[in-house]
Amino acid sequence: MKVIYHNRSRLDEATEARFGARYVGKEALLREADHLVLVVPYSPASHHAIGAVELRLMKPTATLTNIARGGVVDDAALADALRERRIAAAGLDVFEGEPSVNPALLTLSNVVLTPHIASATVATRRAMAGLAADNLVAALTGGRPPTPVNADALAQRR
DSSP states (O other): OOEEEOOSSOOOHHHHHHHTEEEOOHHHHHHHOSEEEEOOOOOTTTTTSBSHHHHHHSOTTOEEEEOSOTTSBOHHHHHHHHHTTSSSEEEESOOTTTTSOOHHHHTOSSEEEOOSOTTOSHHHHHHHHHHHHHHHHHHHTTOOOSSOSOHHHHHHHO
């Protein structure tokens, strides 16, 4: 598979070579990608990073997957692009205005909508509960919690 990517900062040449990845500008990424996967933090700068303009640049055979945050994609513009078949399909596990989902997305057959719950497996939830218990026992017995939320604040209290 040919891998192209766009990021705020480019990877070093060795990493690109190791993964066979090629850095491109955002516009080139949108025009060339067969499968666009969004993995970006949400911020005012990334709000609607993919909107009507960006969706028009994509191939009609392209797919878009947003596993980043709701609001990175303009859901209304995406629904229009999917309905008009300007892109082939989309997969979303995050939505603008969560927990609500744009009603236009619910009527489309070329979109997969799932909840953002990658941690919802029995094994992961057991591990999370065990870690929470370990933190609680350590905090209550004078030990250092293995995963404190704010280690600096914890150190100041001791």
